[in-house]
Amino acid sequence: MTPLVQAEQAVLGALFLDPGQLDRLDTWLHPEHFSRPAHSALYATMLKLQADEHPATTAPVGGPVPLAWITDTLYEASTHARGLTPSYPHLLISACPRPDHAPAYGRMVLEGAIRRSVAQHAARLHQAALADDRNGTVAETLHHAQVLSDVLTDLARAWGTKARPAQPPTAYTPQAAPPPPLSEQGLADEEFLLGCLASRPEQLLELVHSLLPDDFADPGNQQIYRALVALHHRGEPIDQLTVLWETQRRGALADGVLDAKRVRRICDPLLGGAAEHFGEQVVQASLVRTATLTAGQVGALADRDALAPGQLISYALHTLHPLDDVRRRLRTARQAEPEPRPSLSPPGAPAPSARSDAARVRSRLADTTLSAASTAVPHRSSTDRRTHRSPK
Known part of the structure; x- marks a missing residue:
């Protein structure tokens, strides 16, 4: 039996022995704070009988406790939870060292509830991030991230801090888990955005405030974006060669993160396009990755029994900072989206998808120069040759 279960038994035993202790608990200890359904049902019943002015709760302090207090509590709680036998209240009474220490036992129950709640909501955020990663969405991640933040605030208020x-x-800093693997579609989105x-x-100008280098999952793409931003801030020209030179100056070519061929391929001037959609996609993917890591770190903090509830809440709120930053930048990216232009397609025609641009990246021919040359010099048909023959 864990110390938490013993604390739950002790506080209930104290209330059976001295119902007047409810006045010292009812404002901050709630039924949902108990880990076992039977204990939660017993405490909820005691609160209900107190609200109904049961004779045991209105008796003078130090007076005898009527037997009806135990039997009525047990009968009402048995309708809401299984496993409550007539002997169980006596087991609870025997588990209570001192009835007047009920507030101390109640704080132990509340501490266990805080730790359990933080762990549960961190696990829900982790599951939501994994689901959004599979589905290419962020709605569930955003929802559970906000829920976790609100829960931590409410728990701080409940604990009185x-x-x-x-x-x-350093001793309590959670170790960062390895990031989720980057999908082929995610890599294509990142490379097309850089192009x-x-x-x-x-x-x-539209993305620099909402998109950071760390939003790119691929280390090479991070370096290319850093080079682009550096050239932009210095007001220098940006093309294949200047980006390649900047990545070389930053050591990305020397340490093997990038090679010149890849930089030229990604910065191909023939593959330009609108960046707003893919910028948002990269930030969304960064949000999901950050939520996965943050949820694991908060869960690891909740498993630290040595942390007091106030410390756990403060450390967990600090761990949420990177996730809050990505959430803020995603809102900025979405607010910066331009108004949709009127479509020139006939009514009923399917709208062009931005994903087709990413497909172009994956299906690009290796010899880009040859393709550009063949496009720039139109093939003259036989009719054209007959029309332009020299006169005899």
Whole structure:
């Protein structure tokens, strides 16, 4: 039997022995704070009988406790939870060392509830992020991230402390788990976005405040984006060669993160396009990855029994900072989306999909120069040759 279960038994035993202790608990200890359904049902019944002014709760302090207090509590609670036998209240009474220590036992129950609640909501955020990663969405991740933040604030209020983020000491800093693997579609989105920015650098003005290098899952793409932003801030020209030179200056070619062929391929000027959609896609993918890592770190903190509830809440709020930053930048990216242009397609025609641009990246021919040359020099038909023959 764990100390938490013993604390739950002790506080209920104290209330059976001295119902007047409810006045010291009812404002901050709630039935949902108990981990076992039977204990939750017993405590909820006691609160109900108190509200109904049961004779045991209105008796003078220190007076005898009527037997009806035990039998009525047991009868009412048995309608809501199984496993409550007539002997169970006596087991609870024997588990209570001192009835007047009920508030101390109640704080133990509340501490266990705080730890359990943080772990449960962190697990829900983790599951939501995994589901959104599979579905290519972020709605569930955004919802559960906000729920976790609100829960931490409410738990701080319940514990009687302020919701102040605090950086955990090195000994309690959660270890970062390896990031989820980058999908082929995600890599295509990142590369096409960089190609759009390299061919039309003016689009960086729309993305530089919502898109950071760490939003790119691929390390090589991170370096290319850093080079693009650096050239943009210095007001220097941006093309295949300048980006390649900047990545070389930053050591990305020397350490093997990138090679010159890949930089030229990604920054191909023939593959330009609008970057807004793919910028949002990259930030969304970053949100899901960050939520996965954050949920694991918060869950690891909740497993630290040595952390007091106030410390756990403060450290968990600090751990949420990177996720909150990505959420804010995603809102910025969505607010910066341009108004949709009127379609020139006939009514009923399918709208062009931005995914087709990413498909172009994956299906690009290796010899881009040859393709460009064949496109630039139109083939003259036999009719044209007959029309333009020299006169005899």
